[in-house]
Amino acid sequence: MFSRPTAATADSDAHSCIRRLVKSIGVKSNVVAFSYIIDAAELFGRTAAPCCITKEIYPEVARRHHTTTECVESAIRKTIARVHAVNRPKLELVMGPLAKRPSNGQLLTALAEKAREQMHEKQGGLLC
Numbered sequence: 001m002f003s004r005p006t007a008a009t010a011d012s013d014a015h016s017c018i019r020r021l022v023k024s025i026g027v028k029s030n031v032v033a034f035s036y037i038i039d040a041a042e043l044f045g046r047t048a049a050p051c052c053i054t055k056e057i058y059p060e061v062a063r064r065h066h067t068t069t070e071c072v073e074s075a076i077r078k079t080i081a082r083v084h085a086v087n088r089p090k091l092e093l094v095m096g097p098l099a100k101r102p103s104n105g106q107l108l109t110a111l112a113e114k115a116r117e118q119m120h121e122k123q124g125g126l127l128c
Contacts, residue, residue: 026087
């Protein structure tokens with residue numbers, strides 16, 4: 001009598017999980033890059049094989065938000081710099097110890113992996 005999770009439910013769960021993670025590192029929802037980061041991390045999480053962030057991820061995020069790939073990349077980069085400067089301990093909870101500011105790809109990969117871990121744990125009855 002329990003319904004089986006659908007792809008749409010899994011996508012919604014991933015979106016919610018990534019959204020919580022982005023908020024947890026101190027990115028405010030009114031920042032332009034907030035939704036860019038969520039969408040990009042979600043797309044990263046869906047790709048099974050390594051992908052080129054500048055040729056696959058940024059163009060799709062830009063299309064969704066009616067902007068340019070350059071704007072997406074820049075907004076994410078500037079937001080990471082701000083979070084690293086102001087909320088480094090929170091960022092390290094998601095990414096682990098950091099010797100320097102993470103790249104866009106490093107943050108997106110970490111968010112996608114952390115969301116995947118938390119969703120897996122949720123299926124076991126734990127998180128997200």
